[in-house]
Structure formats: structure tokens, C-alpha cells
Amino acid sequence: MPATAGLLTCLLVAAGGPVAAAPPIGYAAAARCGPSVTDPLAAAPWPLTRLRPDLAWPLSTGVGVRVAVVDSGVSADHPTLDGKVLPGRDLVPPDDGGDDDGDGQCDENGHGTLIAGIIAGREAVSAGFRFYGVAPGAQVVPVRVLRDQRRSTESDLSGRIAEAIRWAVDQGDADVVNLSLTTPPTRQLQSAIEHALDRRVVVVAAAGNSGESGVEAGQPTYPAAYPGVIAVAGVNAQDAHVQSSTAGNFVDVAAPGERIAGPAAAGGGYLFTAEGGTSFATGYVSGLAALIRAYDPTLSPDQVAERITQTADHPDGLWNAQVGHGVVNPVRAVGALRPAGAGEAGAAVSVPRPADRPSPLRGVSAASGVIAVVGVALALLLLAAVPVVRRGRRRGWRTARK
Known part of the structure; x- marks a missing residue:
């Protein structure tokens, strides 16, 4: 059986529409570069209430940090991403719908755009509900490697992802690389990961959506399982492990990965993930890495990862194979740092306390x-x-x- 790879699959529907087994009417008739969705938010995004990244903004919003989103492309049309998406690269072959001269801003699927919104979307109000990315001051560098979330049997896909990582680091000047995908391990891919880490770039990857099979089969997921990569699992609104989220000894932390809302590629509306997906959990952690990297650019990738894992809301026993060191805590992760030039990195400072409701x-x-x-x-x-x-x-x- 040929090795397969691709973006992690999760059902995307219009945020204001019903959760169904099929996309809403009009989704399949999407424009060339993304589904046109005008639906507003149907509720306040629960991950923002759970994580409260805005409490860390007095210290850092991610200004000056570039996050490469290696995915299905990232559209710059949505108001939350307008002016935030830099020219990137399209690595999809022309015979598969790619564009050799493309800048990565064509997203036919909507997957990459939603993740970019989670990472760096600026604050917006939709139907009375607030939406914002974890690091609204950061910028996004899109690197398009797949057109959709269908698994591919292309033998060179791992090589394409490896090329995307190198381009993001060398030409895209990325500080953080988000990999919401899985692919078979290859020496070429591992070398690209090592190259990024050597250049002091933080690499965050999804643990995968194969459920417990990763543990049972003893097969870790790549690129998440490579040394130095922050591997992210998914949790639901009750902080419980999402059953589809792959567990294993390589899992570092967890973040919201079920019932996620984010910007659509076209139309100005919002998409909603009806199922669990570590793709989106990865976006929340990449946004947190951007906050930390902006606050103290001197930290190495290992130090950023250590800060994220040490300050997470630990499970019983401090670590387990389902959620790693626990759900990330943005305000604690950033607030426990000293910025560059303020003394020893990592020394404790006061952490902003959430405002009590009167x-x-x-x-x-x-x-x-x-x-x-x-x-x-x-x-x-x-x-x-x-x-x-x-x-x-x-x-x-x-x-x-x-």
C-alpha cells in the first residue's frame, strides 16, 4: 500500500449553518481560490474564552514575528487577515492546479486560511461575537503544498513539504513554521526540520487525527514526532482529549481542536469545524509561539518549547500520552518571561491576572x-x-x- 500524506481532514461548514455530514449549499461551487462564505459567527468561539490569549497582549501581540503556514494556501481577502498575509510560495505542481508564479494566497479549500486566522487574525466582531487570533500583531507567510484535505499518494509529497519548510526559513524569513499536516518520515523532511531548528525557527506540528492507533501500533506521526518539533494534540471545550487526536509519547501539549470557528477564504464569513482536528490545535500553539518569540527574540526553539510546556495546565501526573504536558496557557507562558535586555531570560515576572467580573x-x-x-x-x-x-x-x- 503506498504511503499517504496530506492535510489533516476535518469537516468545514459555514459557521452560521447546521452541522451536517455534507458542506452547505454553495460550498462546492466555490470560486477558484476558496469557498465563498458570508455566514457570520453563530456563537462566541469557545477556545478564546478558554485560552484568553488577549490577556497576554499587554506584554506581546506578536509584532515583528512571521509565521509560515505550510498548508492549502492562505487567502488575504478576509477582513481579519487583510494586510497580514505576505507574499508566499505555491509549490503545488501546475498539472495539479498549482501556479509556479503563485504567492500562496490561493486557498481553494479554506483550511489554511482558517488556521492563519487562528494564529494571527486581527480582532473583528461578527453578529455581536468577537473573533481574534492568538497573535494579532504577527504576519503570515503562506506556502501552498496541497489543494485540499484529501490524502495524496504522491511519492514526492514529503519532499514538497520539506521544500516548503526550507523556503519558509530561507526566503520567507519565518520565525515560526506551522505544519497542520502529516506525511511519511523521510530523510529529506527530517533534514528540513533540522535546518529550521538550526536557524532558530520554532516548528509546531499536529499530532494527527488517527486516534489511539498511533500508540497501539507504536507508530508516531510525522513531522510532529521529529526531535525539536512541538507536537500538538486536541482537546474539547471540557478540556477532554478529542478521541480523533493521535496519542503517543511524542505529544508535547494540547490546545482546542474541536468545534472551531475561523475566517473563510472568500466572502468575509466564517467557517466552522464540525469535527475534531489537531490541525487547528496546532494553530493556537503557533500563535502562542509567536507571542513568546516577539516578547523575547533571544530564546531558542528549545527554550520556547520549554516555556510552553512548563506553563501549560498540566494533567494529573504532569504528562500523559493524550495531551502531553497539558493545555497551553498563553498568559502564563508569556507573563513568566523577561523580555530581551531585561535580565536573565526565563526569570519570573508578574503575570497579568484576569479581570474579575464586578x-x-x-x-x-x-x-x-x-x-x-x-x-x-x-x-x-x-x-x-x-x-x-x-x-x-x-x-x-x-x-x-x-
Whole structure:
């Protein structure tokens, strides 16, 4: 059986439409460079409420960092990505719909655009709900390697992905490389990963969507399992391991990977992932890596990875094969650093504390507290005065008279 590789499959539907086994009407008739979706958000994206990356923005928004998205391409048409997508590269062969002169901004599938939005989308409001990327100050470098999420039996696909990584590092000046895909391990691919790490580029990859089979078969997923790569698993809104997320001893951390919303390639609307996918979990971690790299550019890829894993919300036992060191915690990961030039990297600083919601009875509670304190003080004074008055009476004290 030939080796297969490709983008990690997850069902994409319009964010405002029903979750169904087939794409909504109009999706298949998409334009040349992406499905045109106008549907607004149907709810507040739960990963943003869970991770709260915006609490880290007073320290870093990812400004100055470039994140290469090696994927199906990234469209620059959506308002959240307008002006944020740099010219990239199209490595899809012309006989398969690619463009030798393409800049990677054609996304026929929508997969890469959604992930780019998760990583670096600027804040927008849709139907009253906020959407934003983890690192809205970062920029995206698209490198197109596949047209869609269907698995490919092309023997040179791993080589194409390896070429994409090298191009992103050498020509795209990437600081972080996002790999929301799986492919058979090859020496060429491993060499490209090592090249990126040697150039101090952080590499983040999806653990895969084969469920527990990775552990049972003893077969790790690549490129996630290569040394130095941050391997990302998926969790749901209850912080539970998504069953489709591949488990294994190579898993480093976890992030939201189920029921994810993000920008569509065309139409200005939002897509919604009805199923689990470590592709999208990888985007959240790449965004966090961008925040850290912007805050302290002196950190090596290993130091960035260590910061992410050390500050994650650890599971029982501190690590397991399903979620690694746990769900990433952006505010803790960034807040526990000192920026370059401020002393030893990694030394602790104060972490911004999430703002408490004001209680509707806050004023009453405060007043009650004051009254209680005053009452106790008066009571103590009265108790203290009793023996003094008694002693004075025994000594014949009288009140003063004019």
C-alpha cells in the first residue's frame, strides 16, 4: 500500500449553518481560490474564552514575528487577515492546479486560511461575537503544498513539504513554521526540520487525527514526532482529549481542536469545524509561539518549547500520552518571561491576572463590610469602657459641670 500524506481532514461548514455530514449549499461551487462564505459567527468561539490569549497582549501581540503556514494556501481577502498575509510560495505542481508564479494566497479549500486566522487574525466582531487570533500583531507567510484535505499518494509529497519548510526559513524569513499536516518520515523532511531548528525557527506540528492507533501500533506521526518539533494534540471545550487526536509519547501539549470557528477564504464569513482536528490545535500553539518569540527574540526553539510546556495546565501526573504536558496557557507562558535586555531570560515576572467580573452587589457588600467593622469597633470600645466606668464610680468620679 503506498504511503499517504496530506492535510489533516476535518469537516468545514459555514459557521452560521447546521452541522451536517455534507458542506452547505454553495460550498462546492466555490470560486477558484476558496469557498465563498458570508455566514457570520453563530456563537462566541469557545477556545478564546478558554485560552484568553488577549490577556497576554499587554506584554506581546506578536509584532515583528512571521509565521509560515505550510498548508492549502492562505487567502488575504478576509477582513481579519487583510494586510497580514505576505507574499508566499505555491509549490503545488501546475498539472495539479498549482501556479509556479503563485504567492500562496490561493486557498481553494479554506483550511489554511482558517488556521492563519487562528494564529494571527486581527480582532473583528461578527453578529455581536468577537473573533481574534492568538497573535494579532504577527504576519503570515503562506506556502501552498496541497489543494485540499484529501490524502495524496504522491511519492514526492514529503519532499514538497520539506521544500516548503526550507523556503519558509530561507526566503520567507519565518520565525515560526506551522505544519497542520502529516506525511511519511523521510530523510529529506527530517533534514528540513533540522535546518529550521538550526536557524532558530520554532516548528509546531499536529499530532494527527488517527486516534489511539498511533500508540497501539507504536507508530508516531510525522513531522510532529521529529526531535525539536512541538507536537500538538486536541482537546474539547471540557478540556477532554478529542478521541480523533493521535496519542503517543511524542505529544508535547494540547490546545482546542474541536468545534472551531475561523475566517473563510472568500466572502468575509466564517467557517466552522464540525469535527475534531489537531490541525487547528496546532494553530493556537503557533500563535502562542509567536507571542513568546516577539516578547523575547533571544530564546531558542528549545527554550520556547520549554516555556510552553512548563506553563501549560498540566494533567494529573504532569504528562500523559493524550495531551502531553497539558493545555497551553498563553498568559502564563508569556507573563513568566523577561523580555530581551531585561535580565536573565526565563526569570519570573508578574503575570497579568484576569479581570474579575464586578458583582452586582459589590456596593452593598462593601457597605455591609464597613458597617460590620464599625459595629465591632464600637462593641469593643463599650466593653472596654465598662470596667473603667465601674472603677470610676467606686472612686467617686462625677461628670464635669460648668
